[in-house]
Amino acid sequence: MFPSLPTSLAVLALALSPAAVLADDNAESVSTLDFKNRFVSSGIVPEVIAALDPAVSFYVTYRADDGHSELITPGSSLTVNETSALPLEFSVENLNNATNITAQTRYLIYLLDADAPSRSSPTARNLRHYLAGNYTLNSANSTVLTTAQRLSIPEANRRPFTPFTAPTPDANSGVHRFIYALYTQPARFNTAGFESVGMEAATANWNLSRWRTQLGLGPAIGATFFTIDTGAAANGGSGSNSNNNNTGNAAGANAAGNVEARGYLAGVVALAAVVGALVMV
Numbered sequence: 001m002f003p004s005l006p007t008s009l010a011v012l013a014l015a016l017s018p019a020a021v022l023a024d025d026n027a028e029s030v031s032t033l034d035f036k037n038r039f040v041s042s043g044i045v046p047e048v049i050a051a052l053d054p055a056v057s058f059y060v061t062y063r064a065d066d067g068h069s070e071l072i073t074p075g076s077s078l079t080v081n082e083t084s085a086l087p088l089e090f091s092v093e094n095l096n097n098a099t100n101i102t103a104q105t106r107y108l109i110y111l112l113d114a115d116a117p118s119r120s121s122p123t124a125r126n127l128r129h130y131l132a133g134n135y136t137l138n139s140a141n142s143t144v145l146t147t148a149q150r151l152s153i154p155e156a157n158r159r160p161f162t163p164f165t166a167p168t169p170d171a172n173s174g175v176h177r178f179i180y181a182l183y184t185q186p187a188r189f190n191t192a193g194f195e196s197v198g199m200e201a202a203t204a205n206w207n208l209s210r211w212r213t214q215l216g217l218g219p220a221i222g223a224t225f226f227t228i229d230t231g232a233a234a235n236g237g238s239g240s241n242s243n244n245n246n247t248g249n250a251a252g253a254n255a256a257g258n259v260e261a262r263g264y265l266a267g268v269v270a271l272a273a274v275v276g277a278l279v280m281v
């Protein structure tokens with residue numbers, strides 16, 4: 001039996017289309033619940049931020065070492081080389097689940113290292129690597145996840161408060177968790193920078209709760225994170241927060257350590273059962 005003509009044409013079209021040739025990524029949507037659970041299983045909640053209840057799925061696309069564009073799903077393990085430049089794309093899904101959003105809404109995005117100089121002794125927590133406002137929805141969707149709408153800064157409004165600095169964590173300082181977060185921008189910053197409310201340029205020991213109060217921000221509407229493994233942690237580690245070699249987290253949030261990125265779903269499923277009601281901050 002030969003396949004029907006329409007089927008043959010469809011197969012041929014698929015084989016020839018640029019999308020099929022360049023398909024480099026099995027990017028899939030991640031639910032807001034999975035984002036939330038991953039922030040708990042990684043220990044970021046409550047070690048770094050008290051709680052996260054994302055309204056939207058927030059994605060970052062980066063250039064992988066093999067040259068492909070890839071989506072960061074929460075917990076992806078990246079190399080220093082892969083994170084040496086600003087991401088290729090920021091994008092969002094489920095925006096209609098966020099309150100007080102219009103087509104004109106502007107957003108701000110940061111990147112920080114929660115584990116500076118190391119998770120076992122995070123004396124510079126948090127270290128800010130990027131902060132910029134004036135992001136708006138772009139008419140284009142993500143090239144790796146076509147259901148996610150892109151966010152970008154129109155050139156005329158590009159005034160990053162903290163220009164991007166590439167992560168360069170110390171060798172042998174263990175696994176570092178780098179967090180990207182997305183907030184809606186209060187209208188006053190459409191015409192003024194964050195320095196207008198006294199925000200300081202220093203990037204180390206960035207106090208997020210103080211900062212949110214200073215800028216008048218609500219909670220993050222979305223967030224994601226990746227890890228960079230610098231090699232053996234100098235783990236004098238005694239505290240429950242300093243264990244990067246997590247073998248189980250049945251005890252809940254405080255005991256959670258890092259779960260390797262690729263293949264994180266088992267952790268998510270296991271945690272879904274454990275995660276109770278979290279208060280939004």
Ligand SMILES: *[C@@H]1O[C@H](CO)[C@@H](O)[C@H](O)[C@H]1NC(C)=O
Binds near residue numbers: 094097098
């Ligand atoms: C909608 O947003 C709320 C937080 O604002 C979150 O708790 C809920 O899970 C989100 N729902 C979906 C379907 O993403």
Ligand SMILES: *[C@@H]1O[C@H](CO)[C@@H](O)[C@H](O)[C@H]1NC(C)=O
Binds near residue numbers: 063067
């Ligand atoms: C670094 O990334 C670029 C692509 O952005 C790639 O061409 C290069 O091979 C990478 N280097 C290493 C050492 O992986």
Ligand SMILES: *[C@@H]1O[C@H](CO)[C@@H](O)[C@H](O)[C@H]1NC(C)=O
Binds near residue numbers: 092093094141146148
């Ligand atoms: C682009 O993204 C938006 C928002 O997620 C979605 O509603 C729309 O269907 C997407 N467009 C395409 C062509 O997939």
Ligand SMILES: *[C@@H]1O[C@H](CO)[C@@H](O)[C@H](O)[C@H]1NC(C)=O
Binds near residue numbers: 106188
């Ligand atoms: C709604 O959004 C605008 C612009 O982001 C902001 O200035 C305003 O305070 C928000 N209102 C509420 C009730 O959150």
Ligand SMILES: *[C@@H]1O[C@H](CO)[C@@H](O)[C@H](O)[C@H]1NC(C)=O
Binds near residue numbers: 132157194
């Ligand atoms: C947004 O862009 C305007 C210029 O159009 C600028 O005055 C303002 O400082 C920018 N705000 C931020 C937070 O980047």
Ligand SMILES: *[C@@H]1O[C@H](CO)[C@@H](O)[C@H](O)[C@H]1NC(C)=O
Binds near residue numbers: 207208
């Ligand atoms: C961050 O600032 C808040 C006040 O907004 C303060 O209560 C808290 O102790 C500070 N955290 C650190 C680690 O300094």
Ligand SMILES: *[C@@H]1O[C@H](CO)[C@@H](O)[C@H](O)[C@H]1NC(C)=O
Binds near residue numbers: 245246247
């Ligand atoms: C991880 O930690 C457990 C218990 O703390 C220990 O038995 C195990 O050897 C460690 N594994 C590695 C690879 O360090």
